[in-house]
Amino acid sequence: MKVVSTNCKKCPEYMNKKCNGDAENCMCKRCPRNLAECLITKYCRETESILAGDV
Numbered sequence: 737m738k739v740v741s742t743n744c745k746k747c748p749e750y751m752n753k754k755c756n757g758d759a760e761n762c763m764c765k766r767c768p769r770n771l772a773e774c775l776i777t778k779y780c781r782e783t784e785s786i787l788a789g790d791v
Contacts (some may be wrong), residue, residue, distance in 0.1 A: 746772030 743764035749755040755762070764771055769781045778787045 743767055743771040746770065748772075748775065 744750045744755075744757045744762070747755065747764050750757060750764075759765075767774075767782060774780050774782075774787065779785070780787055
């Protein structure tokens, strides 16, 4: 069963059709926060750390 979480819908990979939402190990499915906001600010609110490099 395919489940596209709220984070998947905001993910640049999903929006650019590079991901179809099927990856089981994707950060989007495990992260309880707004992943799109973290990608923009380069800061993870869940771990309270700076995101380095490409995500």
